[in-house]
Amino acid sequence: MALPLLISLFTVLAPIILLLTACICLWQLRWNLKADKNWKLPLPPGSMGLPIVGETFHWLLQGSNFHASRRKQHGTVFKTHLLGRPLVRVTGAEHLRRLLLEEHNLVGTNWPQSAQAILGSTSLANSSGDIHHHKRKVYAKVFSHSALESYMPQIKQVVAESVRDWCASEHPVTVYSESKRLTFRIAVAILLGSLPSEEELTNLFTVFEQLTHNLFSLPLDVPGSGYRKGLQARDRLHEYFEKPIEDMLQSSPEYPTALGILIKSSQEQGVKMSMQELKEAMVELMFAAYATTASACTSLVLQLLKNPAVLAKLRMDLQTNGLWPESRTGENLLHLSDVTGLQYLDGVIKEVLRLLPPVSGGYRVALQTFELGGFQVPKGWSVMYSIRDTHDTAPIFQHPETFDPDRFAQDQMKGKDARFQYLPFGGGVRRCLGKELAKLILKILAIELATISHWELATKTFPKLLMVPVVCPADGLKVQFSAQLCNKSSR
Template sequence: MCIQQLHSSVCIHSHLLGQLSLHWTVLRWNLKADKNWELPLPPGSMGLPIVGETFHWFLQGSNFHASRRRQHGNVFKTHLLGRPVVRVTGAEHLRRLLLEEHNLVGANWPQSAQVILGPTSLANSIGDIHHHKRKVYAKMFSHSALESYIPRIKQVVAETVRDWCAREGPVMVYSESKKLTFRIAVSVLLGSLPSKEELTNLFTVFEQLTQNLFSLPLDVPGSGYRKGVQARDKLHGYFEKPIEDMLQSSPEYSTALGILIKSSQEQGMKIGMQELKEAMVELMFAAYATTASACTSLILQLMKNPAVLAKLRMDLQTNGVWPESTTGENVSRLSDVTHLQYLDGVVKEVLRLLPPVSGGYRVALQTFELGGFQIPKGWSVMYSIQDTHDTAPIFQHPEIFNPDRFAEDQMKGKDARFQYLPFGGGVRRCLGKELAKLTLKILAIELATISHWELATKTFPKMLMVPVVHPADGLKVQFSAQLCNEWHS
């Protein structure tokens, strides 16, 4: 039964269940409040027995949390993916959660994600183990490492954009962006790409994993959970040989896998085969799904805001990033990209308006107070990035796409630490954020200097939030090649 059909079935029977179901659900979860605390549970609904509000969440997307926040405030309860959840919005609440990890809250991905990513993954690590792993992994995203990745990223991006421009019909931007970021992830991790057929098969398996990473933990034939586990096992099998080859020879330190192996040796941390396989899958997921979402949003926002695109092109030309060919040879070092302030603002504004991941998961390690309510020990806590961006007082007119809001003079004196956090915050902020931004900037440069694009449908699509932000129809766009000097003719 597909999710739409199941939702319809729930709606048909909900009237028959009526107040009896509602009373049972409320009573059940009130019993889980901490009796040693007089503070009430946050307001909100726990939905139906067992499934809670999971299907409403999938179907309503961003409207699910936004509507409940408007009704209940910045701290409310719900029931998602088999767990009671408190949803939290606002810098004043996020500051406490993110700074007191390992004290008030700990890492808590849904059970399906925990199993599929694996017990040794960085996402599932806690305490000192997590801290040490981050030090080892951080070397893959150092300045020197990022600079060594630039040629591979540029090559993949340039080939992709030329392919889009050469097509006669519209491009499905979201699906093509996933292929783009997947190729970048494989190239950065391994140093080269497999054959076209092998890459296509690998991509299909990886799509199966990402589509089922967040699923009800029902291990039965045909379930999303079972499909996700099967995809994980296939990926582990594929990565075993390149890992063995790397371990048996001198690691190539211009690849992320080689840098990871070397960094682990330097830190005195022996990484075995299973841990490296789980690291590969986790790193690819982090580099693939969220960056594909951001690439799609970048193209969408530049298409929606032609004045921003025109200003970006002018700024690139002023700063000498205006290649005479389609290869962008004058962008070869990290400094060639990082000094472009308006481009930096464009990328930051894309991530503010449409952060790829709408929130992060934690679990209450002890009962604590937040916003005048008790958060019981063992409950999930989901902090909202999207809603926090939308309500942050430092961003005037948040519905408007305005890269100039990130200009140095505009941000001076503003504390954005917990009001702007597209990559999360605290001890679990995204390690690969600079790689993601570098990819977005190289894509923006390539698009702005050699291509033209326009929407191939009558209206812009609705944006869905699960598992990452993406357009409902995939975003159909017609691309065409255009010489850079034509933009000023």
């Protein structure tokens, strides 16, 4: 009885297997035929995965191991197919230097289709050429030194309240979830100048989470798809921000907000932003200050847990520089100059961003066929440059697996060209405008944590790290905080 059953199963499955195999072979062949016939150079090595979805699911499941394994197999330039597009992945300063310096010539902006639609056609991320250059000048005022100084009281207040809540909790805190709430509250506070009610803020946070969760999704606009959910969240956020924008346009606030600075900056540049542009700018600015900064905040807590000697040295440095609680009086005596002048703290933050950059790389699109690493990159293909892999293989960083803030001391970095070997905020004409705001938030959080709290890992082992879409612990990082004013004996 078993043999006839096996024969029947084989009769049914064999044609299906042959058909699937043929489809996969034709899919791979299709992309090999996409090579530019005017170039003798071959396409980079690599696989285009399965029909339609390519290697998207492998990428989502494997995280950083996906790129690491393929880099080990194929080298620093390889091809794949992610999120509906053919893609060339690139690692190493020598390749990144060329890509980032020759934007608008060899490559242009190329976010995945889902991100393009959700962020909007007028967003900074989706602009290029002269339009992008002009928008950066407008947006730059939002992150100027004077603007950051004006945000300090709000950032400090939100961070202090959050850390106080973490310390008051009887149960372990999930650091990544709480860090997202923290950075979201900061983004809303500096954009609007104040926070809405807790109920309204919670609802807004839920919608924003839906947008960010589906920003990188297969562009299938069907009921229930991540792409459709992302578009719906975008529309709800645009609806919410319309009234604050109208109010800001009709009034002259007594104190600066990021939204107010943006409106004024656009007027100074001679181009009044439309309501649609301002709504898309609000969402984009929130996104820029949210997920990646929350990832870095979580990594900061993780690394200080793993490296108690670094925390002890940081506490000593803060005490030496008069940033210990008993050395300060009043609520808002922490100024921008106090924070930016701390060299060891600066090294701690830079090392967190070196070892665990929040995003793995940046997207571009080939504007023309060009050579890279001995291979051709065909016109129209996506190009993704690696950040973490480049940090891990950069020759200026000895023992890259070790967390060592002192590697960024001035005497250690003297004579080293880190421009394209260290780039947690990207590089070239699209280097992240909000990098100083992100570092400021991280530094204020580090100061609050180090000076007023104690924390311990609430699980037996450190969690596995997920790398897609941003770096975060698999369990969110469970930590038990307690209010413990540190003193000299804690060093």
